[in-house]
Amino acid sequence: MSLSEKLEAARVALGKRKERERELQAAQAQQAQPLPVPAKAEPWKPAPVPARAAAPAAAGGGSGNKLLAGHLAHEFLAHGTLLGRRIEPSRGAPGTAPARAEPDPKRRYAEVSWLLMASGAHVPGVVNPTQLGRWLQIKD
Numbered sequence: 001m002s003l004s005e006k007l008e009a010a011r012v013a014l015g016k017r018k019e020r021e022r023e024l025q026a027a028q029a030q031q032a033q034p035l036p037v038p039a040k041a042e043p044w045k046p047a048p049v050p051a052r053a054a055a056p057a058a059a060g061g062g063s064g065n066k067l068l069a070g071h072l073a074h075e076f077l078a079h080g081t082l083l084g085r086r087i088e089p090s091r092g093a094p095g096t097a098p099a100r101a102e103p104d105p106k107r108r109y110a111e112v113s114w115l116l117m118a119s120g121a122h123v124p125g126v127v128n129p130t131q132l133g134r135w136l137q138i139k140d
Contacts, residue, residue, distance in 0.1 A: 048084050105138040
């Protein structure tokens with residue numbers, strides 16, 4: 001490389017941004033080739049899973065079950081399907097479900113407070129009995 005070529009390269013490197021961009025665009029235009037047009041993408045359709053595919057995961061130990069459970073949960077939340085089939089909730093007659101009576105507020109408070117003390121669980125924002133009563137929505 002001659003001295004004049006080196007000086008020219010330095011001038012270009014230290015030149016204004018517009019000049020550098022113009023030269024860069026010219027170089028890219030020479031190298032650019034038309035890209036192939038991609039085929040129209042079809043929506044994702046889950047492949048039907050054969051029944052025997054779940055058996056090797058169960059034989060592999062507990063981690064296979066977690067992996068399968070995670071996969072099924074993702075599929076259900078993302079697509080509303082399980083193993084490629086849409087799951088429809090069972091249609092029961094409205095009003096046929098037996099109405100559950102609300103437990104006694106004092107008993108409910110006692111059970112929850114015992115669970116919190118025994119298991120060491122923590123409810124955010126609850127540090128005393130008054131706050132626990134508010135959290136349980138007990139009105140006395």
